[in-house]
Amino acid sequence: MLKVRNYSIRQKLTWMNMLVSGAALLLACTAFAGYELTDFRQTLVQGLSIQAQIVGANSASSLLFNDPEAARNTLSALTAAPNIISASIFTPDGVLFATYSRDNSPARPPMPVMNAGQIETYQFTADELILVRAIEFQGKRIGTVGIRSSLREVNDRLLRYAGIVVAVLLVSLLAAFAFSSVLQKATARPIAQLAETARIVSREKKYSIRAPAARNADEIGGLIDAFNQMLEQIQERDSALEAARDELELRVAQRTSQLEAVNRELESFTYSVAHDLRAPLRHIQGFADALTEEGSERLDTAAKGYLNSIIDSTRRMDQLINDLLGLAQVGRRELRILPVQLKPLVEDVVRDLALETQGRSIEWRVGDLPTVDCDPGLAKQVFYNLLSNAAKYSRPRDPAVIEAGQTILNGERILFVRDNGVGFNMKYAHKLFGVFERLHRREDFEGTGVGLATVQRIIHKHGGRIWAEAAIDQGATFFFTLTAPISTSARPEAVETI
């Protein structure tokens, strides 16, 4: 059955046609032959019955007068019927009265026995028909006659019939095969072509091809039309998708160029800040200084104090501009990622800071630090800003303890910088990394409020994060990760604002 299932439609159709027509023919021939055979036998029995009646009528007197010789004569008339093998006449008590045999064969097969009330009976054997009939005279049974007839003629006829049936079957099957070959063109071929088209479409993803249109207006034609319509729809959807993608690309390109323009503007803005905003500052300070020097005898103490304030303010403004430029530069700068040993880097920073804080009592603790993939210059700036902050806010401590190290938190390696300084209220922790945001008064601790913003920007640029834990007068700890993204080019260049 499995094999049949795997046959092609063409084969299936051919087999179907041949089996159906073969079975129909076989049934018809069998029925016909059966009818013919029964009919012929009936005719045979009737013929034999008439012969038996004739023999019976002609031999009635012989039986009445007990003249077997006359009976034998009567029987010998059967020579004219070539199919009669033998015939016999019996007395009512079953004794053989007279007999005839075509080839004088002595064999006398047993005669069928008549039941009471029957006047005739017959029996078919493989090649003989035996008929027995009562002989009556004036309503009285005076004997029986039995005739054996050969069935060779019948059997020959049967054989001929079988031959004809086989021949007709063969010819019909051939015709069926031929017809189905022609007919399958209209059925199997369009299906095969449809299957082939579907195969090409799914293999080559080519939605522009079409299954050849069938001439039939049947289900196959409908199927092919529906299939082609489906391809049409897919093609339309494809081109719509393509158009959408093209448009998207165009839009991305436009946005990119807009972004680039914004970046360029921003760059020229920071350039102007760097160059033009500083010049007047320099002038203010320069001329205030000139005034202090050259007009000193005309100025009283208050005026000199004002001049000093002017100079202080210009210095502060210069610091602000510098810090802002630094922050903007961090945003613009491309990361240069290398494996960086943090311990020597931090020790470098600590050496610089130790020089800057000479005269103070600070205990620097540099713990175990890993090698991290990051931008070495920017990493150094992170540690510099955090450690100098720590030094600044631990100024009231003697000794100040400043520590840089690493810890594991939820399976992640976290770097930290800790001090025992003045700390801050966690209520304001969210303001910590904002530009120009300060949690302390300037009279207490100097600064522009850009340092931690710069640190956060560097860390975000690396894909890391930073947070702080502190309490007033309990010191502060800054935790951070400095994990470089795997591909820096994949990170969109953010528009930096200053």
Added chain:
Amino acid sequence: MNGDARILLVEDDPQDVELTLRAFRTEKVQSRIEIVRDGEEALDYLFRRGDYKDRPVDEPPTLVLLDLKLPKIDGLQVLREVKTSAECRSIPVIVLTSSGEQRDIAESYKLGVNSYIQKPVDIAEFRKAIRALALYWLDVNRPPFSRKAGTFPPAAPPLKPQ
């Protein structure tokens, strides 16, 4: 300090000019200081064109102090033309500017600047810079040519333009 030297100050801002001159004065620099106010004038001076066509050929500036942001022709372009000219490229050029931009610094050195000084906003720092500049370039350093030696301008093959 070195009264023979001639300094060409290329600076458009009159207040900057005044402060620079004052700094030279307070640092007791004796040199003659020529002032030009834009890039075009600077090139005219250096290449003896226009108003400066009668400038004597044997008196090239000992030093050029060049601002970058200038009207008409900017400082980098002036630097480029000076450093690609056979006649002027041996004149030491020092950029003296407010800009501390990395790309300005890099571009200046690429074009062959001899020194790059960012003008400090702090006046004391500025004076310190002027003092160091004068000490080094007018006193310590030996210029490529001097009238006494009579070796100007030195014949040199032109640099490939950038």
